[in-house]
Amino acid sequence: MSWLILLASGVLEAVWATALGRSDGFTRLTPSIVFGVALVGSMAGLAVAMKDLPIGTAYAVWLASALR
Known part of the structure; x- marks a missing residue:
């Protein structure tokens, strides 16, 4: 389960x-x-995954999954 959380966290890092x-310097709301x-979400997922890995x-893996 930690691996799935870690991969999802990597995707959130790219997001x-x-x-x-x-965001143009946080001037656009959405x-x-x-x-x-x-x-x-990305940081929380990384923290949870690091409890087991x-x-x-x-x-x-977190960084590599963000680069894809």
Whole structure:
């Protein structure tokens, strides 16, 4: 289950990075809200996954899944 949470967190990391760019300095409401929700979800999922997985492995997979 930790692996699925980790992969979902990686996808959310790509979502918040994209939303950050589209928020135009947080002047656009919808991308700013998407950014905040995706950021919290991504970090929370990474934290949950790191309870069962080694930190280095979890971070590498989280980052790699965001780059796809």
